[in-house]
Amino acid sequence: MRHFLDFEKPIAELEGKIEELRRTTDAGGIDVAEEVGRLRDKAHKLLQATYAKLTPWQKAQVARHPERPHASDYIAGLIEGFVPLAGDRAFADDAAVLGGMGRFHGRAVMVLGTERGDDTESRVKHNFGMARPEGYRKARRLMELAGRFGLPILSFVDTAGAFPGIDAEARGQAEAIARSIEAGLDAPVPFIATIIGEGGSGGAIALAAADRVLMLEHAIYSVISPEGCASILWRDAAQASVAAEALRLTGEDLKRLAIIDAVIAEPLGGAHRDAPAIIASVGVRIEEVLEPLAALDGATLRARRREKFLEMGRVGAL
Template structure:
């Protein structure tokens, strides 16, 4: 059964009526095809009107939709012969960060991403996509491995942020994130990152300091979650909608500010409504961004990548 967000309740009611009429027809009742068609047209128009004017807070809810394709869905749909690699060679393996070798449209690549999980068991196993220091150390290890073997890097980011627990801080969370960002900037190979859901704080940029950064239309990317921002500024997490507006965290905002390089349109109603279409579309955009980078040597890639991120700090945009 499809999960509907709070602002989608009118759409849910129409789709519920359509399903009821379908069951009536299946049970041998009267032919209601005309009524189903009328309700379907009405639902599609309402869906289109609703998604044409989403607020930043509503986009945040879409980015967090439980049925939204996660990192491993993109890996399964785009990467052939994926071979996962585990561990940071220092403490443990962190399932919040996944990575490994595979082939993207015939080319050998290194894949990285943050995985939230799709049900209760997998969400707990992947710690809801919130990585600990060993996760970022694993990412750094795989990025450096990609550099040694001249493998382009693709990352898929979907995290509310790095894990904030005491044990993570005790094991050097901030340093691990900084080292992962450093490895991203130093990689002598093409690097394309895609924000597929939430891009939360340093936990996201640790896997997204790339040559080209894509965002899905209804994804978000920010220095802090709206709830965290509201708790700090107003001491009231209920003011998250106002914080979302102020943070400029939508794909449209970030593209306008030149902080990301491209926005991938989503199917009407969000990526979760047509996951396979969404994944294929992301693959096409990644390929379009990756191909020109393949012609550049390592020193040029590093220099351009560093300049790209330094330039963001020179704009004066707030």
């Protein structure tokens, strides 16, 4: 059964009626094809109207939808012969960060991604996509490996942020994130990051200090979650919708502010309604931006990438 968000309740009611009528037909009842068609058309129009005017807070809810495709889905759909590589060679392997080599449209690449998991067991295994220091050190190791072997880097970001636990802080969380960002900026190969769901804080930037940052239409990308921002500013997480407006965390806002490079349109109703379609669209956009980057030498890539991120912090740039 499809999971509906709070603001989708009218759509859920219509789709529920459609399903009831279908069951009536399957059970040998009266022909209700005409009524089903009418309700389906009404539900489609309501879905269009709803998603045409989503607020930033509603987009945050869509970005966190439990049925939304995860990094593992994009890797499975876009990367042939994927070989996972584990461990940071210092402490442990972190399942919140996936990494490995494979082929994207016939080209050998290094792939990274933050993985949330899709059921209780896998979410616990992947720590809900919140990496510990060993996850970012693994990312750094694989980015450096990609540089040595001339492999373009593709990353798929979907995390609420780095894990804030005491054990993570004790093992140098901030340093690990900073070193991962440094490795991304210093990589002598093309680096393309795609924000596929939630891009939260330094935990997201650690895998997104890239030549090109793509972002799905209903993804979010911000220095802090709306709830966290509301708790700090108003001491009330219930003000999250107000914080979401102020944070400018949507793809449209971030493209205008030159924080990201492109917004990828999602299927009507969000990526979770047609996972194969959005995965294919992401593949097309990655190929479009990868081709010209692959023609540049390492020194040029590094210089342009560093300038890109320095520009974001200059007074007046925004």
